[in-house]
Amino acid sequence: MKQIIKRGSFFTLMFMLLGCLSLYAADNDLITKQITIKLEKAGTLPDRIESSKKYKITNLKIIGEINGTDLKMIRDMAGRNSRGDFTDGKLSVLDLSEAKIVEGGDSYFTGYDNNNNYYTSNDVIGSFAFEGCSGLTSLTLPAGITEIGDLAFSGCSGLTSLTLPAGITKIDDGAFAGCSGLTSLTLPAGITSIGYNAFEDCSGLTSLTLPAGITKIGDGAFNGCSGLTSIYVYAEKVPKIGSNVFKGCDAKKCTVYVPMGTYDYYWLSEFGYFENIVEFEATGIDKTTTSTDVEEVARYSVNGQRLSAPTKGLNIVKYSDGSVKKVAVR
16 A cells, blocks of 8 residues: 555656646747847738747847737737737737838727727827737837827836837827836927826836926826836926826925926926926036036936947936936947
């Protein structure tokens, strides 16, 4: 009897080991190098990737025009199908910098009840485009994008790196709601309107830069952004602001930097919710050398991408004294 028990225990252990090995093999089978696909025609992405590889690619770059059929495939690869159900997709890094979104193709999102159909439009990240794709960690959007639709990235909690192109003029309601992994966000110089609850519950966001052209910020746009410590506003005229825009933000911990000579205007607005409002020089271009009395704390390209070192062209540099300067790097 003891031999039988020992033999049974041995086989149980063997099955457990084999199971672990097969799981390891499955994980080890992921395709981690960047896969670059150039599409000659919109709607052909599903024809370019074998079904056996679809759920193994983690890093993808697409060049060329993409429509609803392609976006539907991308969602599937990023862990959510067109209904919003989970898939086995492992896509985490997506580069669309050389892609162009065009109208046409299948519906990329039908909703959980399968009763709604969303289709692509030219140069627009449509509503629900990446909704629920929490496995995405890095995303570079097409340069020609002009608008980001309702709930386009809602629930993308894994997203830590996001490059917003300069041509975006409108961010619609709830576009980035629940993107709790974002830590820093610089909105493009052209972005003019931010919708209701656009960045609600982005609790990881610590730094926010609002461009000079911003004219409207909707209700609850930054509601629940409890991690904010600095907000840089370049608008000389206070934007039209809805209610509860900064509800849940720490009024004592977060400092708002506003253009020189605008303190009173901002203090009398919804921005007066914050106890610390500081004026700074929001215009002008510096040389590459800066004062040794202050330290550089962050550096961005003109389209808002975080830079790790000085890069040729125009850089936006934030310093430890709260100042922000445009620096020409040759």
